[in-house]
Amino acid sequence: MGDGNRRTDVRKLVARGRRFGIEQMVALGDVLFYGRSPNAKQLRAINDETARVVSWEPDYFFGFCYLNPKLGERAVRAEIDRCVGGLGFRGIKLEIANNAIDPCMKPVMEAAEAYDVPLLQHTWSQTKVRKRSFHSDPEDTCTLAKRYPNTKVIMAHLTGCGFRGVLAARVIDNLWIDTSGAAPEAGIVEHAIENLGSSRVLYGSDLPIRDLPAAIGQVAGSGLSAADQKAVFYNNAAKLLKLA
Numbered sequence: 001m002g003d004g005n006r007r008t009d010v011r012k013l014v015a016r017g018r019r020f021g022i023e024q025m026v027a028l029g030d031v032l033f034y035g036r037s038p039n040a041k042q043l044r045a046i047n048d049e050t051a052r053v054v055s056w057e058p059d060y061f062f063g064f065c066y067l068n069p070k071l072g073e074r075a076v077r078a079e080i081d082r083c084v085g086g087l088g089f090r091g092i093k094l095e096i097a098n099n100a101i102d103p104c105m106k107p108v109m110e111a112a113e114a115y116d117v118p119l120l121q122h123t124w125s126q127t128k129v130r131k132r133s134f135h136s137d138p139e140d141t142c143t144l145a146k147r148y149p150n151t152k153v154i155m156a157h158l159t160g161c162g163f164r165g166v167l168a169a170r171v172i173d174n175l176w177i178d179t180s181g182a183a184p185e186a187g188i189v190e191h192a193i194e195n196l197g198s199s200r201v202l203y204g205s206d207l208p209i210r211d212l213p214a215a216i217g218q219v220a221g222s223g224l225s226a227a228d229q230k231a232v233f234y235n236n237a238a239k240l241l242k243l244a
Contacts, residue, residue, distance in 0.1 A: 005030070005049060007056055013207070014060050020212045023234075024243065025205075027053045027061040028093055036134060037097045038068055040075050047079065051087050062241070063089040064120060068097045073107035080111045090241045091154075092119045100136035100144040109148040118152040118176070118240055124160040138165030145175040152240060156204060157181030158192060159218075166192045169200075176240065179232065180204030184218035189232075198228040202236050 017025060029049030034042040043066065050063040065083035067076055083089045092112050098104055100121050112119045123141045126132060132140075138161040145153040152174055155161060159181030161168075166188075169175050179189060179201065192201045205215040219232050237243070 005053065010053055010056050014057050016212065017060070020216055022205075022212065023060075025061055025207075026091070027063050028066060029053075031066050031093065031095045036095065037070060040071055040079070043068055043071070043079060044082075047083050047087075047089075050089070051083075054087075063087065064091040064093040065089045066093045066095070067108060069094065069102070069104040069108050070097050072104070076107050077111055080108075080115065084111075084115045084117055089117075091117045094119065095122045096134050096136075098134055099132060100140040101147075105144060109144070109151045113148065113151045116152075118154050120154040120156055120178075123155045123157065123165065124181075125162050125164060138162075138168045142168045142172055142175065145172050149174050152176070154178055154202065154240075157206065158188060158201075158204075159183070159185050163188065163191055166195050170195050176200050176202055176236070178202040178204030179218055180206035180210065180215060183210075184214055184221075189219055189222040190224065193224060193228055193232075198224075198231040199236055201232050202240070203233045 027050050029046035031046060033046065038046065046066050054061045054063045063083070065080055067079060069076060080092065092108065109119065121136060121141045121144065123136050123138055126135050126137050138155065141153065141155045155165065155169060155175060155177045157180040158177050161177065166177065169177055177192060177196065177200065203219055205212055219229060224232070
């Protein structure tokens with residue numbers, strides 16, 4: 001489903017990633033292929049696509065399990081057990097089916113804690129109030145992390161959350177933020193490190209919406225020290241995702 005899911009396309013992506021020094025990537029099927037609130041069958045198809053990509057390049061990709069919390073506890077737990085417990089996915093991905101503070105998040109967060117895998121929550125500063133019913137602002141994702149202090153939460157995306165998002169995320173020890181999102185913005189990576197510390201910021205590319213040079217350049221072209229860049233590009237994700 002979607003573009004770029006053929007084996008030849010995946011091989012080209014791996015070659016391009018390695019050209020720019022990317023040793024491993026998170027793989028995700030097309031999470032919006034069926035709209036913002038897929039049913040159980042559609043959700044399974046998306047995660048099957050992720051598993052297929054990982055199987056083609058198992059040394060390069062690891063999968064995240066896409067979920068729709070609105071499907072209820074039984075469906076959510078069954079898909080997490082299948083993907084994380086059975087297929088070995090390393091994390092959980094949430095998009096825009098619901099707001100991060102909705103009660104339906106409870107079984108998702110409890111399962112993430114039980115499996116000790118991070119939860120990547122799509123987050124973006126909104127200007128349209130009506131979208132808050134399904135779109136999570138930085139404050140929403142921060143509230144989620146505070147409610148479940150034993151669950152590891154990644155707030156995507158730095159350039160979408162902005163300076164406001166970074167300030168909201170301070171002193172929440174179980175919350176990380178990734179550098180993906182819109183076009184690179186001068187000073188925002190440095191702002192994140194200054195306020196969150198170098199251990200709570202992760203490199204993110206947001207492929208195929210953004211290209212690798214721009215995503216890498218936002219970190220490599222910043223004023224961060226070599227040690228901080230290494231933490232953002234590799235060390236933090238390696239620790240969070242338990243990579244060898």
